[in-house]
Amino acid sequence: MALRKIKEKVYSVGAVHWDRRLFDELIPLPDGTSYNSYIVQGSEKTALIDTVDTAVFSQLAENLGALGIKKIDYVISNHAEQDHSGSIPAVLAAFPGAKVVTNEKCKGMLKDLLPVPEEKFIVVRDTETLSLGDKTLEFAITPWVHWPETMCTYLKEDKILFSCDFFGSHMAAADLFEWTHFYTPAKRYFAEIMSPFRNNVRTNLEKVKKLDIKVIAPAHGYIYDNPLPIMDAYSEWSADTVKNEAMIVYVSMHDSTRIMAEYLREALIKRGVDVHFYNLTVTDPGTLAIALIDSATLILGAPTVLAGLHPAAAAAAYLANALRPRTKFISLISSYGWGEKAGSVVTGMLTNFKAELLTPVLSKGRPKEAEFEELDRLADDVAARHKGLGLL
Ligand code: FEO
Numbered sequence: 418m419a420l421r422k423i424k425e426k427v428y429s430v431g432a433v434h435w436d437r438r439l440f441d442e443l444i445p446l447p448d449g450t451s452y453n454s455y456i457v458q459g460s461e462k463t464a465l466i467d468t469v470d471t472a473v474f475s476q477l478a479e480n481l482g483a484l485g486i487k488k489i490d491y492v493i494s495n496h497a498e499q500d501h502s503g504s505i506p507a508v509l510a511a512f513p514g515a516k517v518v519t520n521e522k523c524k525g526m527l528k529d530l531l532p533v534p535e536e537k538f539i540v541v542r543d544t545e546t547l548s549l550g551d552k553t554l555e556f557a558i559t560p561w562v563h564w565p566e567t568m569c570t571y572l573k574e575d576k577i578l579f580s581c582d583f584f585g586s587h588m589a590a591a592d593l594f595e596w597t598h599f600y601t602p603a604k605r606y607f608a609e610i611m612s613p614f615r616n617n618v619r620t621n622l623e624k625v626k627k628l629d630i631k632v633i634a635p636a637h638g639y640i641y642d643n644p645l646p647i648m649d650a651y652s653e654w655s656a657d658t659v660k661n662e663a664m665i666v667y668v669s670m671h672d673s674t675r676i677m678a679e680y681l682r683e684a685l686i687k688r689g690v691d692v693h694f695y696n697l698t699v700t701d702p703g704t705l706a707i708a709l710i711d712s713a714t715l716i717l718g719a720p721t722v723l724a725g726l727h728p729a730a731a732a733a734a735y736l737a738n739a740l741r742p743r744t745k746f747i748s749l750i751s752s753y754g755w756g757e758k759a760g761s762v763v764t765g766m767l768t769n770f771k772a773e774l775l776t777p778v779l780s781k782g783r784p785k786e787a788e789f790e791e792l793d794r795l796a797d798d799v800a801a802r803h804k805g806l807g808l809l
Pocket of ligand 1: 636
């Protein structure tokens with residue numbers, strides 16, 4: 418990331434990981450990502466807020482060099498995950514006088530994850546402040562966005578909230594201050610990272626809203642010189658409401674499940690339900706996660722294979738269960754050759770769902786008239802439930 422001034426004596430000095438395509442060896446990154454790190458120079462002390470992934474530490478080092486930083490007094494660690502903390506040891510090696518400032522829980526996790534000695538830490542509590550001279554940092558403990566130790570750092574004089582993963586987006590761009598098109602990348606990030614913790618998101622959102630914020634500077638992606646659009650989006654995504662949307666996610670071996678999925682899709686559309694339709698063999702998990710945010714209904718389409726659920730559908734069910742979506746209704750459409758197992762496997766996997774199970778439609782081989790009637794019945798059930806919630 419090019420060195421960039423945000424306010425007087427406040428700079429963005431992080432790194433852009435243009436060609437990273439997978440996070441945690443799990444989450445696709447269609448647009449790459451960035452690890453945003455910030456320098457705040459007070460009249461007496463200098464603080465570095467979060468570091469970067471070790472793979473791109475050289476970019477942080479170059480930016481600090483270009484800025485002529487000779488001394489760092491404090492490394493503020495808002496979050497222990499290594500994409501932000503990984504380069505702390507390298508920064509401490511380059512600036513031996515620096516101390517790591519963080520909360521008690523984060524300190525413990527940093528000591529578990531990195532070779533940082535006890536004497537390097539300064540522990541801060543919620544609302545505590547740290548003076549840099551003419552600039553003041555205030556710490557806001559914001560747990561579970563998205564680890565238990567996460568916190569934000571607020572620069573009082575310049576009204577900047579350094580929020581780490583909170584409000585982040587996986588985006589590599591030359592100008593991360595141009596955030597006009599933030600909505601979809603930020604929603605994907607929320608869906609993948611934050612959505613299981615949306616109650617905590619709501620609590621922390623209300624907490625930081627009490628601060629007078631002019632700039633939100635997350636540790637990934639876009640940096641917002643107007644906090645309202647991203648805060649409004651977080652309010653929407655973390656609310657306990659769903660839309661008149663049904664997602665059909667399916668995998669098909671010999672077309673029977675595909676035929677059922679396509680029939681159900683058209684039946685739902687005829688009844689006025691908005692449909693998301695995904696073939697699991699060509700859909701990335703982030704796309705599914707985004708659709709799960711708003712969909713009132715999830716229909717999984719999967720054949721029985723190897724005496725159980727098709728592995729592609731099992732992976733989707735596992736992901737959906739882990740994301741604890743707001744989904745109100747779920748069902749299954751499934752074809753089988755000689756023995757049906759997908760139904761029991763799927764219901765056993767969706768343990769985090771509080772959704773009502775609508776009677777599945779099972780077909781021995783290709784669907785015939787009776788199965789198409791059942792698919793119409795399922796479409797009626799979905800539409801009626803959506804109407805019952807006032808969505809349709
Ligand atoms: Fe960007 Fe939770 O680390």
